[in-house]
Amino acid sequence: MVKALADENRLRIIRSLAAGKKSVSRIVEDLGISQPLASHHLKELKRALLVTIERSGPFVYYELTDRRIVSILTELNELAAHLLATRKAF
Amino acid sequence: MVKALADENRLRIIRSLAAGKKSVSRIVEDLGISQPLASHHLKELKRALLVTIERSGPFVYYELTDRRIVSILTELNELAAHLLATRKAF
DNA sequence: AAAACATATAAATATATATTGATACGATGG
DNA sequence: CCATCGTATCAATATATATTTATATGTTTT
Incomplete structure (x- = not known):
């Protein structure tokens, strides 16, 4: 499951679907990726x-x-932001 | 960050570190993996x-x-368990 | 049934990542 | 200072995954 989340395009798809049910073609135009890639x-x-x-x-x-x-991803995002903001060095 | 979580061994390391600070060699024996792999x-x-x-x-x-x-991973785990338990088909 | 459209699949390729084995580095004890 | 222990890095390899291009499948319309 974590692996399924570990891809930029899939995170974008999830974010897009957070707004509600969508067709493949709608996702394709929302994200600007190819249709086979979206399907994959x-x-x-x-x-x-x-x-x-x-x-x-x-x-x-x-x-x-x-x-x-969605809320779990939001938490992860907030944690990441916090870690970035408070890290000691790069 | 999600990519960093998307690996079985790294999840095990995090689970192991949830119990507290540990040395590399301790992690190595806890997980039963090679030292270079743990280091990586x-x-x-x-x-x-x-x-x-x-x-x-x-x-x-x-x-x-x-x-x-740790709590975020716990939530993810609970969600995964729930999705598995309530899925319609394989 | 043919054409047009939406989606899925397949094959090929590219790229990333995990793993192993050998070795280097750094700290400590004799 | 030499040997040893803990850890890190490197090179080589294996494996997984993303992406593209072409094509197939299924549905609707005419």
């Missing part, structure tokens, strides 16, 4: 159970399985 | 500001910079 990362997120799928016509909508992931 | 992972954790160093004679003690990382 969505597959990884799904494998980690972080997102769920919903088909509707030709569209496939992805949605966060559990919004707790 | 400790370096990564340090790079991510997750651990701090303290030298004492020939020993180098590593310590968690901030214990919040």
Whole structure:
């Protein structure tokens, strides 16, 4: 699960999905990445159970399985900011 | 930072350090990994500001910079357990 | 059924990261 | 000062993962 989070593009996808359910093409234009790349990362997120799928016509909508992931990532972000701000040296 | 967490051995090191400051050799025997490998992972954790160093004679003690990382990892673990328990299919 | 669109998969490549084995460095005790 | 112990670094290798390009699959519309 942590590995699924350890990628810039997947974190961006999660951040994008925090606003709600989205189709693949919507994610593609939101992030400005190629469609196969988006598909690949969505597959990884799904494998980690972080997102769920919903088909509707030709569209496939992805949605966060559990919004707790967003708050956990927020905590991690705050911790990182704090560590950066208070570190002694580079 | 998430990348620093995305490794089995590094998670084990953090779990081990949750009990308190430890020397490299202590970590090596705790985890049963080679000394260079432990050194390598400790370096990564340090790079991510997750651990701090303290030298004492020939020993180098590593310590968690901030214990919040432990609770965040606990939350992640609980979320993972929950997602696994409630998933619809494999 | 053909065309158009949305998404997924496959193959190829590139890149990053983990691991091992050998060795260097630094501190300590004899 | 030499030997030893703890730790770090280096080089080599293995493995995993991201990215791209091309193509396949499935759905809708006409």
